[in-house]
Amino acid sequence: MQVTLRVRRFNPETDSESRIETYDVPADPMDRVLDLLHWVKWNVDGSLTFRRSCAHGICGSDAMLINGTNRLACKVLVREVGDQITVEPLRGLPVNKDLLVDMEPFFASYREVLPYLVNDDPAPDTERRQSPKDRGRFDDTTKCILCAACTTSCPVFWADKEYFGPAAIVDAHRFIFDSRDQGAAQRLTVLNDKEGVWRCRTTFNCTDACPRGIKVTQAIQEVKRALLFRKA
Amino acid sequence: MTQQHTFDVVIVGAGGAGLRAALESSRRGRTAVITKLYPTRSHTGAAQGGMCAALANVEEDNWEWHTFDTIKGGDYLVDQDAAEIMCREAIEAAYDLEHMGMPFNRTPDGLIDQRRFGGHTHHHGAGPVRRSCFAADRTGHMILQTLFQQNVKQGTIFFDEFYVLDLLRAPDDGRAAGLVAYELATGELHVFRAKSVVFCTGGYGKMFKITSNAHALTGDGPGVCYRRGVPMEDMEFFQFHPTGLYRLGVLLSEAARGEGGILRNADGEAFMERYAPTIKDLAPRDMVSRAIYTEIREGRGAGPNGDYVYLDVSHLDPKVIDAKLPDITEFARTYLGVEPKKEGVPIVPTAHYAMGGIPTTVDAQVVGDAANTAIPGLFAAGECACVSVHGANRLGTNSLLDIVVFGKRAGVNAGDHAAQVDHAELGEDPAGAVTRMLEDLAGHPEGERAAAIRGDLQVNMDDRAGVYRTETLLKEMEVELGSLHERYARVWVQDTSRRYNTDLLEAVELGFLLDLAEALVVSARARTESRGGHFREDYPVRDDRNWLRHSLASRTASGVKLDYKPVTMTRYEPMERKY
Numbered sequence: 001m002q003v004t005l006r007v008r009r010f011n012p013e014t015d016s017e018s019r020i021e022t023y024d025v026p027a028d029p030m031d032r033v034l035d036l037l038h039w040v041k042w043n044v045d046g047s048l049t050f051r052r053s054c055a056h057g058i059c060g061s062d063a064m065l066i067n068g069t070n071r072l073a074c075k076v077l078v079r080e081v082g083d084q085i086t087v088e089p090l091r092g093l094p095v096n097k098d099l100l101v102d103m104e105p106f107f108a109s110y111r112e113v114l115p116y117l118v119n120d121d122p123a124p125d126t127e128r129r130q131s132p133k134d135r136g137r138f139d140d141t142t143k144c145i146l147c148a149a150c151t152t153s154c155p156v157f158w159a160d161k162e163y164f165g166p167a168a169i170v171d172a173h174r175f176i177f178d179s180r181d182q183g184a185a186q187r188l189t190v191l192n193d194k195e196g197v198w199r200c201r202t203t204f205n206c207t208d209a210c211p212r213g214i215k216v217t218q219a220i221q222e223v224k225r226a227l228l229f230r231k232a
Numbered sequence: 233m234t235q236q237h238t239f240d241v242v243i244v245g246a247g248g249a250g251l252r253a254a255l256e257s258s259r260r261g262r263t264a265v266i267t268k269l270y271p272t273r274s275h276t277g278a279a280q281g282g283m284c285a286a287l288a289n290v291e292e293d294n295w296e297w298h299t300f301d302t303i304k305g306g307d308y309l310v311d312q313d314a315a316e317i318m319c320r321e322a323i324e325a326a327y328d329l330e331h332m333g334m335p336f337n338r339t340p341d342g343l344i345d346q347r348r349f350g351g352h353t354h355h356h357g358a359g360p361v362r363r364s365c366f367a368a369d370r371t372g373h374m375i376l377q378t379l380f381q382q383n384v385k386q387g388t389i390f391f392d393e394f395y396v397l398d399l400l401r402a403p404d405d406g407r408a409a410g411l412v413a414y415e416l417a418t419g420e421l422h423v424f425r426a427k428s429v430v431f432c433t434g435g436y437g438k439m440f441k442i443t444s445n446a447h448a449l450t451g452d453g454p455g456v457c458y459r460r461g462v463p464m465e466d467m468e469f470f471q472f473h474p475t476g477l478y479r480l481g482v483l484l485s486e487a488a489r490g491e492g493g494i495l496r497n498a499d500g501e502a503f504m505e506r507y508a509p510t511i512k513d514l515a516p517r518d519m520v521s522r523a524i525y526t527e528i529r530e531g532r533g534a535g536p537n538g539d540y541v542y543l544d545v546s547h548l549d550p551k552v553i554d555a556k557l558p559d560i561t562e563f564a565r566t567y568l569g570v571e572p573k574k575e576g577v578p579i580v581p582t583a584h585y586a587m588g589g590i591p592t593t594v595d596a597q598v599v600g601d602a603a604n605t606a607i608p609g610l611f612a613a614g615e616c617a618c619v620s621v622h623g624a625n626r627l628g629t630n631s632l633l634d635i636v637v638f639g640k641r642a643g644v645n646a647g648d649h650a651a652q653v654d655h656a657e658l659g660e661d662p663a664g665a666v667t668r669m670l671e672d673l674a675g676h677p678e679g680e681r682a683a684a685i686r687g688d689l690q691v692n693m694d695d696r697a698g699v700y701r702t703e704t705l706l707k708e709m710e711v712e713l714g715s716l717h718e719r720y721a722r723v724w725v726q727d728t729s730r731r732y733n734t735d736l737l738e739a740v741e742l743g744f745l746l747d748l749a750e751a752l753v754v755s756a757r758a759r760t761e762s763r764g765g766h767f768r769e770d771y772p773v774r775d776d777r778n779w780l781r782h783s784l785a786s787r788t789a790s791g792v793k794l795d796y797k798p799v800t801m802t803r804y805e806p807m808e809r810k811y
Contacts, residue, residue: 013731041683042683047727059269061270098732111384131342145272
């Protein structure tokens with residue numbers, strides 16, 4: 001089959017604004033959208049620029065806007081999106097070149113929520129014990145691959161770049177609900193900020209966008225509840 | 233303009249080994265991690281099944297059995313002192329990760345849960361043992377995240393999306409003096425002076441077409457070292473994982489078989505029973521991959537072309553699949569449209585792991601010759617290194633173990649070394665060689681792209697240097713590599729921009745792949761025996777009398793030169809490898 005692939009292009013060295021370029025790409029229904037981008041880069045225009053690495057939905061490099069929805073290009077097959085495909089960079093982050101965006105604002109929010117285990121007790125000689133139930137409590141949010149699909153699908157984030165965004169809250173959730181962690185109070189204080197969880201308007205865009213199937217909105221609600229419970 | 237930076241330690245690569253090293257070295261000296269990907273994009277995150285450590289949490293086990301399995305699994309090419317260290321330190325390494333927050337699956341008692349994995353046995357091969365510590369089927373993802381989180385906590389300095397393109401060695405004594413890196417965002421070169429340089433850049437599976445490896449795995453670290461006079465050890469040993477998704481090569485973890493999955497041919501027969509009667513589907517990967525190809529060659533392959541077999545987990549409890557194998561079953565659904573709870577998943581062997589690489593001691597110190605002469609200040613760990621703990625064939629889960637054990641050792645030793653020495657003098661114009669290489673690559677007239685040359689390299693490597701090798705095939709591949717190198721000398725880089733020029737970098741990466749492929753093929757052609765992942769149809773038997781030794785391939789003006797060094801033996805006599 002032939003796919004009409006439209007790609008939003010922008011070269012900072014020559015362009016004042018972005019434009020759509022159209023390519024006719026030979027494709028198999030089982031091809032990934034990433035395969036189409038590679039076909040263009042490797043056969044038509046070597047300057048087409050995007051990030052990718054693992055090509056099977058684990059590394060989180062190639063989140064982009066595909067037919068208006070945030071997806072990983074390596075996890076969307078042609079048969080799912082048809083023969084008219086438009087690919088654009090993630091919204092809400094500065095575009096550096098073509099589909100490649102500046103991830104630094106995203107990682108800056110991530111770093112602010114103390115995304116690591118806080119436990120100052122001396123470690124035992126073996127493992128800290130944790131029941132399967134306690135381990136299951138935060139299982140969903142351990143799946144996050146920091147691809148930014150959720151955060152850049154969030155209308156609140158588009159309007160207010162200071163908002164931490166869903167991904168940072170997901171990664172805070174992963175530790176707040178870990179029975180081994182002692183940093184919840186500190187993390188909740190960060191997230192109680194005016195740019196924190198209360199900005200969330202439960203649009204569910206983030207949950208739809210997550211390529212790992214994380215119930216992002218639910219995680220945010222759980223963090224909100226933890227804050228309410230703390231205040232009570 | 234070239235920017236200059238000075239650190240005590242620079243680590244190249246931010247996968248498991250690099251991140252583990254950084255946690256140690258940054259406590260001992262000012263450390264920078266230079267990485268061509270954002271750290272969490274590293275391919276450690278694709279590892280699935282687990283990390284073995286003889287914790288004995290669910291059944292009797294000890295690290296000596298683990299050592300034996302590692303050595304036997306490696307077909308006795310393993311340096312036995314190194315395997316002992318790795319398997320002994322595995323236990324502390326697992327607890328260390330847990331203390332850092334690693335979300336391991338748990339037993340009902342709250343201990344780290346463990347499961348079976350290929351080649352891991354109790355009582356020296358008597359039967360499979362539950363040794364693999366795991367977090368569902370995303371253990372690598374969780375290790376990578378946990379180590380990255382700890383580096384965020386510790387404030388490690390990262391240079392993200394910087395490509396290391398040269399190793400600087402002191403003109404007088406050859407010790408490590410620093411690195412030259414290319415900044416993706418600007419196209420500028422940066423010179424990093426350092427007392428210790430640590431390579432943790434992972435593998436180079438992208439020289440093959442069907443591979444589980446990420447696009448980024450182009451062997452830049454070993455390639456840079458090789459060009460700067462470091463020999464490459466045991467390059468002929470490359471692991472083909474038995475269960476890659478048909479056509480794509482995407483990995484389906486051995487954990488599927490650890491949890492009870494079975495390989496079946498077109499007739500539905502559980503064929504591994506014929507090849508490894510004792511541990512069947514949990515035989516080491518090299519044996520299972522050959523068994524699969526034997527089934528296909530003898531006409532028992534499935535599908536319209538008879539060119540795959542099935543991985544069958546449909547008889548497992550759906551709850552077990554959802555709880556312990558969620559990712560790999562989703563891969564089958566997403567990429568092949570197959571429902572693993574109901575039907576077999578089409579699989580073929582996939583190029584997976586380089587046993588060979590930069591030769592190091594057990595302290596991650598890089599050595600430069602057959603006498604194990606140290607190159608001061610130069611360290612390596614993880615898949616890019618060859619300690620050698622994997623010998624001729626790595627056991628499943630031992631890669632995650634390798635990166636945390638030897639990554640830690642690399643960080644400790646690189647940090648300690650830096651505390652004892654001064655910076656070496658850089659030679660005249662340290663970035664000159666990289667500047668000339670890039671100008672040359674960017675200056676070729678319109679012609680053939682890197683992608684076309686790389687594609688031909690990959691197809692030819694699959695056909696001629698894959699699971700089955702012969703003198704004829706390898707000789708053909710040598711000739712092919714000569715022609716690929718000639719084409720590469722004229723490669724066309726279409727993107728002329730300075731910023732984010734991934735077109736240029738793909739061309740640079742291809743150069744490393746070609747150099748390493750040549751080292752692999754020449755080493756493989758010379759080794760006239762079959763051992764582990766290196767199988768010669770014309771020499772199908774292991775030959776300990778002549779070949780119980782490591783190869784060292786060096787790059788010279790007149791081609792690849794081979795040398796050999798003995799395998800370190802402690803207490804394990806080589807014996808026939810049966811399972």
